[in-house]
Amino acid sequence: APASYAFALPEVDTDGLARSHLFYQSRQRRPMLDRASGVHMWDVTGKRYLDGSSGAMVSNIGHSDPVVLNAMRAQMEKSTFGYRLHFENAPAENLARFVADLCPTGLDRVFFVSGGSEAVESALKLARQYALAVGQASRFKVISRYPSYHGATFGALAVTGTASMTAPFAPMMHEMPKIPAPTCYLDRDSLTMEERGRRYADMLEAEILRQGPETVLAFIMEPVGGASTGALVAPDSYYPRVREICDAYGVLLIYDEVMTGAGRTGRFLAAEHWGITPDLIALSKGFAAGYAPLGALVAPDRLVEPVMEHGGFIHGYTYAGNPLACAAGLAVLQETVGRDLPGNAARIGDQLKARLDGLKDRFPFIGDVRGKGLLLAVELVADRETMTPLPPEKMAAARLVDLAYERGLIIYWRRTRGGYLGDHIMVCPPLILTEDQIDEIMDPLTDALVALSAELGV
Numbered sequence: 307a308p309a310s311y312a313f314a315l316p317e318v319d320t321d322g323l324a325r326s327h328l329f330y331q332s333r334q335r336r337p338m339l340d341r342a343s344g345v346h347m348w349d350v351t352g353k354r355y356l357d358g359s360s361g362a363m364v365s366n367i368g369h370s371d372p373v374v375l376n377a378m379r380a381q382m383e384k385s386t387f388g389y390r391l392h393f394e395n396a397p398a399e400n401l402a403r404f405v406a407d408l409c410p411t412g413l414d415r416v417f418f419v420s421g422g423s424e425a426v427e428s429a430l431k432l433a434r435q436y437a438l439a440v441g442q443a444s445r446f447k448v449i450s451r452y453p454s455y456h457g458a459t460f461g462a463l464a465v466t467g468t469a470s471m472t473a474p475f476a477p478m479m480h481e482m483p484k485i486p487a488p489t490c491y492l493d494r495d496s497l498t499m500e501e502r503g504r505r506y507a508d509m510l511e512a513e514i515l516r517q518g519p520e521t522v523l524a525f526i527m528e529p530v531g532g533a534s535t536g537a538l539v540a541p542d543s544y545y546p547r548v549r550e551i552c553d554a555y556g557v558l559l560i561y562d563e564v565m566t567g568a569g570r571t572g573r574f575l576a577a578e579h580w581g582i583t584p585d586l587i588a589l590s591k592g593f594a595a596g597y598a599p600l601g602a603l604v605a606p607d608r609l610v611e612p613v614m615e616h617g618g619f620i621h622g623y624t625y626a627g628n629p630l631a632c633a634a635g636l637a638v639l640q641e642t643v644g645r646d647l648p649g650n651a652a653r654i655g656d657q658l659k660a661r662l663d664g665l666k667d668r669f670p671f672i673g674d675v676r677g678k679g680l681l682l683a684v685e686l687v688a689d690r691e692t693m694t695p696l697p698p699e700k701m702a703a704a705r706l707v708d709l710a711y712e713r714g715l716i717i718y719w720r721r722t723r724g725g726y727l728g729d730h731i732m733v734c735p736p737l738i739l740t741e742d743q744i745d746e747i748m749d750p751l752t753d754a755l756v757a758l759s760a761e762l763g764v
């Protein structure tokens with residue numbers, strides 16, 4: 307700090323985190339981060355980690371990418387903030403054009419936000435305002451799936467006390483209808499996978515009819531599940547059937563590509579695997595790959611224009627379209643596309659998935675290995691045949707994450723299948739991972755599984 311400051315910031319006491327002023331969701335604390343480069347991270351003691359989950363599936367292009375750092379430095383020299391009511395800014399314009407070019411035809415309007423929850427909120431609110439603008443005020447229900455995760459902030463508006471801001475979106479905090487996520491791998495019936503896929507999609511139609519189609523605004527889904535389902539991929543038949551049902555009932559189809567977008571599943575958007583054009587797309591995470599808090603809602607003219615004609619979109623965030631964040635996002639996406647990182651995710655993802663699958667021979671408590679590209683998950687079970695979950699008190703996936711962490715490998719975990727039904731870990735390294743670096747995941751992970759096996763007594 308400059309000498310003129312009347313105070314000096316103390317050195318961060320890394321041993322004294324118990325007395326930290328910071329708090330997060332839980333008491334758990336980790337070592338202090340020092341630096342990161344490529345697929346590696348170092349804590350302040352010098353210990354090196356392989357970032358096997360890209361943080362929370364964020365750092366798609368790896369850490370400290372020099373091209374992105376230079377783009378950010380150059381933008382910082384010019385301006386770091388210009389409020390959208392006062393100035394347009396070139397990084398936001400350029401990034402919006404780049405994103406529109408990367409998205410399916412027609413999805414060419416881009417609304418910037420600072421994260422995934424904001425991108426989802428923006429999709430829900432644009433959908434609602436569109437319905438009002440075209441005389442469909444009765445449509446307000448948003449069907450989603452369980453389990454699923456779409457963000458943390460949905461209640462913010464419910465406690466906003468300005469009628470002009472809240473009235474268009476009433477009723478607030480309504481419990482929205484849910485249908486089961488297509489967990490076809492768990493079903494023990496005589497149907498083929500494709501038949502199961504259609505069966506799960508048909509549950510959407512049944513729910514729309516149960517609710518009354520004239521009340522249903524949208525259906526929101528993660529095209530490949532994130533941490534809530536453990537990289538759940540539906541059978542191919544699911545995707546076109548869902549699109550067909552939404553079209554038949556005038557329900558907007560929202561793809562939450564916050565985790566799957568920006569190349570993680572092997573294509574720029576996961577939607578591309580099935581040739582689906584959703585009505586709205588939410589993006590974040592790999593979109594700016596951790597270099598800046600940034601996300602986006604992508605929408606077609608046909609939804610945006612009626613809203614504009616009826617007074618504009620009653621929604622926005624102070625930091626939205628921030629020039630520094632957008633310069634970072636543009637450089638990240640240029641790196642992503644220019645280096646064909648989605649292609650690398652597909653190629654390395656296939657190899658990594660095959661290696662993870664091979665672990666089943668050695669560890670009977672690995673029930674399923676699934677995912678697409680470098681969005682991969684390993685589900686841990688008591689019995690692979692019946693997919694019976696491990697006892698919840700074993701905390702098997704959480705233990706595995708800790709055992710891997712001790713061995714310098716960062717992975718991610720969540721309990722699956724709603725409430726408590728099972729455990730999985732997410733293995734989602736940066737898309738720049740090379741073939742040689744696969745061993746840097748497999749060796750510590752195998753070692754951690756051996757230790758877990760001893761602890762579980764299986």
Ligand code: PLP
Nearest residue numbers: 421422423455456457532564565
């Ligand atoms: N949507 C999906 C599919 C996510 O995986 C997440 C975060 O994990 C979010 C939305 C929320 O994003 P954020 O945590 O950036 O608000």
